[in-house]
Amino acid sequence: xxxxxxxxxxxxxxxxxxxxxxxxxxxxxxVSRMLTVYPQTKTYFSHWKDLRPGSAPVxxxxxxxxxxxxxAVSKIDDLTGALLSLSGLHAFTLRVDPxxxxxxxxxxxxxxxxxxxxxxxxxxxxxVDKFLAAVALALSEKYR
Amino acid sequence: MVEWSENERxxxxxxxxxxxxxxxxxxxxxxxxxxxxxxxxxxxxFGNLYNAEAISTNPKVAAHxxxxxxxxxxxxxxxxxxxxxxxxxxxxxxxKLHVDPDNFKLLSDCLTIVxxxxxxxxxxxxxxxxFQKFLAVVVSALGKxxx
Numbered sequence: 001x002x003x004x005x006x007x008x009x010x011x012x013x014x015x016x017x018x019x020x021x022x023x024x025x026x027x028x029x030x031v032s033r034m035l036t037v038y039p040q041t042k043t044y045f046s047h048w049k050d051l052r053p054g055s056a057p058v059x060x061x062x063x064x065x066x067x068x069x070x071x072a073v074s075k076i077d078d079l080t081g082a083l084l085s086l087s088g089l090h091a092f093t094l095r096v097d098p099x100x101x102x103x104x105x106x107x108x109x110x111x112x113x114x115x116x117x118x119x120x121x122x123x124x125x126x127x128v129d130k131f132l133a134a135v136a137l138a139l140s141e142k143y144r
Numbered sequence: 145m146v147e148w149s150e151n152e153r154x155x156x157x158x159x160x161x162x163x164x165x166x167x168x169x170x171x172x173x174x175x176x177x178x179x180x181x182x183x184x185x186x187x188x189x190f191g192n193l194y195n196a197e198a199i200s201t202n203p204k205v206a207a208h209x210x211x212x213x214x215x216x217x218x219x220x221x222x223x224x225x226x227x228x229x230x231x232x233x234x235x236x237x238x239x240k241l242h243v244d245p246d247n248f249k250l251l252s253d254c255l256t257i258v259x260x261x262x263x264x265x266x267x268x269x270x271x272x273x274x275f276q277k278f279l280a281v282v283v284s285a286l287g288k289x290x291x
Contacts, residue, residue: 029269036269037276053269106253110260110272117261122178123196125257129179 004127004134009076011127016073018119019112023070026111027062028054033107041100065104072135083138091142098143101136108132146281148223155274159259160220165213168262172255173209174200180250186243212251219282227285234289245287252279 004012019026032053034041048057068086075082090096109129113120120128148156177184177199184193190204199205215233222229237243256276260267267275 033269033272037273109257110267113257113261114264114267117264120257120261122175122200125175126179 004076004130008127008130011124012073012076012131015116015119015124015128016070018116019070022115023066024059024063026108026115027064027066028059029062029111029114030104030108031058031062031065033110034104037107038103041103044094044096044100069108069132069135072138073131076131079134079138080141083135084141087139087142090139091144098136098140101139102133105129105132105136145224146226152274152277153223155271156220156223156278159263159271159275160216163213163259163262165210168255168258169209169211169213170206171209171258172251173205173212175254175258176251177205179254180247183247183250186241186247213255216282219278219285226281227288230282230285231289234286237286238290245283245290248283248286252276252283255279 035045035051035058036053042051045051045057045061048055050057052058072079072082109125109132112128113125177187177193178196187193187205187208190202190208192198192202193205218229218233219226237245256272256279259275260272263271
């Protein structure tokens with residue numbers, strides 16, 4: 001996969017400014033969709049009491065994930081460095097199969113499309129998709 | 145054979161009966177060509193695809209987008225035998241068009257995102273799951289005759 005061009009980074013940052021304030025809602029919706037549309041992802045959350053869309057643990061986890069993605073936007077010039085400790089967490093403790101990063105990314109894109117239909121143009125879509133792929137790659141650094 | 149509940153059938157039927165094919169078809173194909181530029185390899189006869197602006201306004205792309213979306217009508221009418229319904233189209237895509245079947249998933253993801261943009265919050269997780277299931281079955285059927 002290609003690295004992010006200056007234009008890609010700019011597009012992501014500009015779009016993300018519009019997202020500000022709605023991170024929790026976006027994260028919650030994305031995780032809810034992931035668990036519903038890809039039920040195999042539920043296997044990672046067997047310790048939660050309630051896996052339904054919009055439940056308390058889903059909302060909380062969505063907020064956590066989105067906060068990390070938003071942080072990554074601000075550190076877009078060095079994603080590997082920015083995500084080093086989260087990569088360790090996912091590799092050694094959580095041991096999430098990296099295929100699932102693509103699954104969550106797809107659902108994030110769906111949410112962004114529902115919430116920002118006029119702003120989520122094809123050009124913004126490709127930049128954000130590339131960015132999320134770069135985040136996933138950085139997150140996979142420590143796996144092996 | 146793929147099982148469809150009454151609820152799933154009704155969800156799919158509702159989505160398509162309220163769909164503006166002339167709007168959604170072009171949008172889905174345009175998005176696919178921009179987000180996954182390697183897919184442009186199949187459309188060298190379409191003229192100017194040099195940038196997002198050109199792709200978005202290309203009349204051949206628009207026409208083709210509508211055609212492809214109507215291709216889903218076959219599945220709508222034959223939900224209980226989608227595999228057999230697409231055998232002929234699968235052969236076409238394999239033998240004549242030489243389309244890598246991985247591309248079907250790319251277009252289907254773009255269609256999901258365009259429909260999501262159109263329906264907004266009405267595109268609930270449950271509806272998304274059913275829509276993606278439907279598209280996955282069609283995609284699988286389209287890949288079946290490749291050898």
